[in-house]
Amino acid sequence: MQPQQVSILGSTGSIGVSTLQVIEINPERFSVFALSCFQNTDLLFEQCQKFKPSFAVVADEQKYAEFKERLQNAGLNTELLSGVEGLETIAKHEQVDQVMAGIVGAAGLQPTLAAAQAGKRVLLANKEALVMSGKLFIDCVAISGAELLPIDSEHNAIFQCLPTGTQGIEKILLTGSGGPFRTTPTEQLAHITPEQACHHPNWDMGKKISVDSSTMMNKGLEYIEACWLFDVECEQIEIVVHPQSIVHSMVSYTDGSVLAQMGNPDMRTPIAHAMAWPERTTSGVQSLDFRSIVGLEFEAPNEKHFPAIRIAREAYQAGGVASIVLNAANEIAVEAFLQKQISYTGICGVVEETLQANINGHETELDGILAVDKETRRIALEVIQKESGYNEASTG
Numbered sequence: 186m187q188p189q190q191v192s193i194l195g196s197t198g199s200i201g202v203s204t205l206q207v208i209e210i211n212p213e214r215f216s217v218f219a220l221s222c223f224q225n226t227d228l229l230f231e232q233c234q235k236f237k238p239s240f241a242v243v244a245d246e247q248k249y250a251e252f253k254e255r256l257q258n259a260g261l262n263t264e265l266l267s268g269v270e271g272l273e274t275i276a277k278h279e280q281v282d283q284v285m286a287g288i289v290g291a292a293g294l295q296p297t298l299a300a301a302q303a304g305k306r307v308l309l310a311n312k313e314a315l316v317m318s319g320k321l322f323i324d325c326v327a328i329s330g331a332e333l334l335p336i337d338s339e340h341n342a343i344f345q346c347l348p349t350g351t352q353g354i355e356k357i358l359l360t361g362s363g364g365p366f367r368t369t370p371t372e373q374l375a376h377i378t379p380e381q382a383c384h385h386p387n388w389d390m391g392k393k394i395s396v397d398s399s400t401m402m403n404k405g406l407e408y409i410e411a412c413w414l415f416d417v418e419c420e421q422i423e424i425v426v427h428p429q430s431i432v433h434s435m436v437s438y439t440d441g442s443v444l445a446q447m448g449n450p451d452m453r454t455p456i457a458h459a460m461a462w463p464e465r466t467t468s469g470v471q472s473l474d475f476r477s478i479v480g481l482e483f484e485a486p487n488e489k490h491f492p493a494i495r496i497a498r499e500a501y502q503a504g505g506v507a508s509i510v511l512n513a514a515n516e517i518a519v520e521a522f523l524q525k526q527i528s529y530t531g532i533c534g535v536v537e538e539t540l541q542a543n544i545n546g547h548e549t550e551l552d553g554i555l556a557v558d559k560e561t562r563r564i565a566l567e568v569i570q571k572e573s574g575y576n577e578a579s580t581g
């Protein structure tokens with residue numbers, strides 16, 4: 186059997202690097218067809234030297250010419266592309282079997298959608314793409330016959346706990362660690378620094394998802410992702426805080442059974458699962474040693490401490506373009522926090538205020554989604570400028 190050809194959107198990120206590690210230990214199953222980065226051409230170059238892909242994409246067009254010369258000087262035959270068109274090309278190329286959607290944020294929407302339209306196996310890490318495009322994305326998968334396999338550890342766990350579909354389900358229990366500030370007094374949250382927020386207790390991830398995990402906006406986005414991925418009512422999805430990140434999510438059935446998927450917190454497990462499905466393969470992750478686990482705790486999330494969960498749930502329930510606005514406003518707010526322009530608690534403040542701006546548009550067409558995303562970013566930046574008082578007011 187020929188190895189499956191894999192394109193990795195965002196190969197220089199945390200998910201991308203983990204995907205390459207899984208491919209490296211499974212050379213008979215998987216082969217790298219294409220790699221991509223935004224600006225980190227140094228790492229992309231190292232990856233090209235090692236994996237010799239047919240294509241590489243530098244999304245930032247300004248870096249294209251310099252990188253092309255570098256590839257040529259190294260005698261590599263990798264064809265170089267750039268921009269969104271380049272990303273779409275490697276996502277839908279006829280020789281590609283699987284596409285890892287590992288770009289962070291809205292930038293991943295178009296190539297991920299292109300992979301779905303082309304009927305590929307889509308390994309969905311880029312939850313923002315599904316949050317933004319919901320019905321359009323799911324319809325696209327249904328029409329093309331693409332295989333949509335979740336990479337988020339929680340959704341991958343739920344998928345594994347649904348061996349016969351959603352018949353007989355009582356609820357889905359979407360777990361989350363609660364992040365680094367679960368026990369921080371709520372009144373101290375305003376003083377959290379970007380360095381503290383980027384340091385997750387259990388997972389090693391990119392900056393944006395680390396901040397989202399700490400505010401639990403990541404759980405809010407995952408709630409929306411789960412509503413689209415699984416055929417259940419959104420009221421059947423319950424968020425449960427589980428600080429140890431050993432149970433990655435659970436499904437509770439009407440007969441009282443609860444199925445849980447467990448494992449060490451390492452993204453190579455869901456990546457290997459989704460890439461090899463319906464078979465199993467090695468991931469390089471050690472299996473759990475139950476004798477060394479001291480305890481597994483579960484609790485309800487405190488939505489006063491973590492308002493992002495409520496904000497995301499309300500955005501999904503509002504329907505229309507609200508989830509697109511939620512996502513774009515959050516991306517802008519997180520970036521402003523990382524740049525120290527707003528305080529930590531200002532992130533949710535900016536998102537809520539932007540959601541109140543009554544942005545209109547069409548959520549069922551790509552152009553409409555992109556227009557709402559763009560308009561939201563403009564408004565969120567205005568909110569940040571107007572309300573830089575979030576920072577001053579909260580940091581004194």
Ligand SMILES: NC(=O)c1ccc[n+]([C@@H]2O[C@H](COP(=O)([O-])OP(=O)(O)OC[C@H]3O[C@@H](n4cnc5c(N)ncnc54)[C@H](OP(=O)(O)O)[C@@H]3O)[C@@H](O)[C@H]2O)c1
Pocket residue numbers: 194195196197198199200201221222223224225226244286287288289290292310311312313336337338388389390391392393394452
């Ligand atoms: N990390 C995890 O453990 C984890 C777990 C579950 C889900 N996810 C999801 O997976 C996605 C990726 O997360 P991550 O932690 O791997 O992020 P990351 O480490 O920040 O990597 C992001 C990747 O996207 C590329 N990228 C950034 N902006 C881009 C743009 N405008 N155009 C094209 N490419 C761009 C980056 O390229 P450069 O390196 O050149 O900047 C990098 O390759 C996110 O949606 C996240 O929610 C991640």
